[in-house]
Amino acid sequence: MDVEQPKEFLLSIEGLSVSFDGFKAVNDLSLYVEENEIRVIIGPNGAGKTTVLDLICGRTRATEGSIRFRGKELTKLREHEIVHAGVGRKFQNPSIYEDLTVFENLELSFPRGRSVLGALTFRRDAEVINRVEEIAEMIFLKDHLETDAAILSHGQKQWLEIGMLLIQSPELLMLDEPVAGMSVSERLKTAELLNTIIKKHSVIVIEHDMKFVEDIAHRVTVLHQGKVLSEGSMERVQSDPKVIEVYLGH
């Protein structure tokens, strides 16, 4: 049962299932992500895309199966432990602290002082400030550090949340619809941002915007009814009759 995993996979999901009151949202799913890969997950509504991310980051508990990240079994860890292991998650709706400034949002995500005592004794030293400014530059918010996050535009909120992940320096980033609700120019900038990100991180993206998927994806996984329907390059997936059937068939 316990097969030794080949080293090159950063994340290996095997036989993963979860059922909500008998409804199998994810059904015997297997998925492997390599180092420095951008993997895009697509699929019709209700295919279980977001649920897969929820399972990886510990928001939802798997009924069966395993999720191994660098040899660590994630299904047994709690959310913050999964973050400490190196997995960062961006939610579908921008999930930021609206009552705090951009600087404070990033600062809270800086991976130091995460215990009660650590938070009480945390000091905003040069290391923190430099890192926050560096990230703010990457996410195009350098001039908004003192702005309340609540008054940022929708696109800027999305970037801020990506920045909050980046400052954690996770090895794996999971982005749930990062360009939803963005203008064309914002979308281009986001693609550019993701392309810088992958130099250091692996990324799993859920996205509906096919143009965007084409721009960024190394490999695409198509989910349907909680299962992998097709997997491979964008062209391969797009010409797969099963995929066409699911997207256009009804």
Next chain:
Amino acid sequence: MSPALFLFRKREWIYFAILAFVLVIVFPSLFDNFRLNLIGKYLTYSFVALGLVLCWGYGGILSLGQGIFFGLGGYCMAMFLKLEASTPEATAIQSTPGIPDFMDWNQITSLPFWWEPFHSFTFTLFATIAVPVALAFIISVAMFKRRVGGVYFAIITQAIAAILTILIIGQQGYTGGVNGITDLRTLLGWDIRSDNARYVFYFICVALLLVSLIVAQFIRISKFGRLLIAMRDKEDRVRFSGYDVANFKIFIFCLAAALSAIGGAMFTLQVGFMSPSFVGIVPSIEMVIFCAVGGRLSIFGAIYGALLVNAAKTSLSETFPELWLFAMGGLFIAVVMVFPEGVAGLYRQHIEPLIVRGTSLLRIGKVRKPRPAAE
């Protein structure tokens, strides 16, 4: 970079100084001993309100059971004072001399074992904080580790407040029942009912309050304070930023309990008794109202809130006793509907801008000619 200096911003130092001035100099010179003792009593609720600012205002954890901790702190102190008042000589007429009078009335013939440690003043000081905090810890671990929050948590704290009241009233022989622990006389031989003692207790209370204020401010400006706001706003996000949210909630809830307990102990010392009427649902909700009226996001506001509402309560119930509950209800509705940030919010919106404009006008006036009034 002395942290003490940066604890408050300049304006907050002024507020702190004003508050200290009012409490230490104005009140004692303005009021007689009786009124000062009343203010001291109001201030004991300020501790609770201060805890609620951190726990509820910042952390978003609404506790409708702060009376539990206020009461436990007060009871611990009262037990010590009661034992001191129950010397065998003073209680010679009882069938069992040397135990508190209410035990004797309830046919109890020996001091229960859990009363014994309260012969020691050191232990009592320790227990005053430790007992309420231990209970707060148990409650909060049980709730927050299971992610019970919001309204459910509020209801559970309220239920515990009710349970504790029923327990205290039911166990009359051990707790003094509905009358509470009364007829407290001396603290280490010093008559707590004397004018002198009341005067001293008032200042101890003020000193403790100012220290608590500094502790609260320290937390407010630390990263912990910003995390509290973040948790109130997006608890999930905090979790996925790598924090164990439950631990933070447990800490702040226990701290609020500790502050309430200090208030309770000071209450017992200044008022001279403790009873279940300060533990249950109604007093616990009143405490939330003190905090809400003062402004649940302002540590200074909480203190003024407790003072204002209690002063109103005293003067109203002196003149129209039956009106007080209606006034209280009306006040709560007004706070929620009209000024949700309380007195502190009103100050920030309407008075602070005037002061800022006033001082900047003065400053401009000094440096150069005032600009034309066109702008």
